[in-house]
Amino acid sequence: MAESNPTESALLASKICNQISSVFSTKSPNPAALDVLVQEIADAANRNGRVFLYGVGREGLMLKALSMRLFHLGLSAHCVFDMNTPPIGPSDLLISSAGPGGFSTVDAISGVAKSSGARVLLVTAQPDSGSSMKYASAVAYIPAQTMADDNAGDGEKERPLLPMGSVYEGAMFVLFEMVVFKLGEILKQSPEAVRARHTNLENDTH
DSSP states (O other), X not given: OOOOOHHHHHHHHHHHHHHHHHGGGOOOSSOBHHHHHHHHHHHHHHTTOOEXXXXXXXXXXXHHHHHHHHHHTTOOEEETTOTTOOOOOTTOEEEEEOTTSOOHHHHHHHHHHHXXXXXXXXXXXXXXXXXXXGGOSEEEEOOOOOGGGOXXXXXXXXXXXXXXXXXXXXXXXXXXXXXXXXXXXXXXOOHHHHHHTSOSTTSOOX
């Protein structure tokens, strides 16, 4: 197998980043996902609510990364199914992701959150359809390809650079970094305060 050279690596990285970046320049009648997420999380913080996060597969990994950063911002953030997850209540916010519009577990968890009085923020690429939409108090629309509209099995000759739901999942990561940046300003969290909340258990003490 031939080794990749730095030029090829840079070209691939540029193509991937450009593909993900193009998601945020897509025109849509829906409110900007960044504004929706920042507003909902800031509102939860203002009412001393907690933020719960849930997603499946790689979407879930992106939400776990966001949960970590929300904790660093001083919020009470919890990933659903963690052993220390508290009960959800009326002052709280659930952020769930269903890129293709719905998953059975997302539906079930969103239903419990809604019946408990919490707000449900759904992150999705399919805001006009999908089983999870009926539980949403607010929707953060990411106009990106997911498994629902991946055409790789339809005889495409060229292998896609970002297959299946990778564009959506990459856009989630970028979006959440923007959310954390904006929230840091709104919540008046200095870089020093954020860093002070990072665990010290992984530091080399030898």
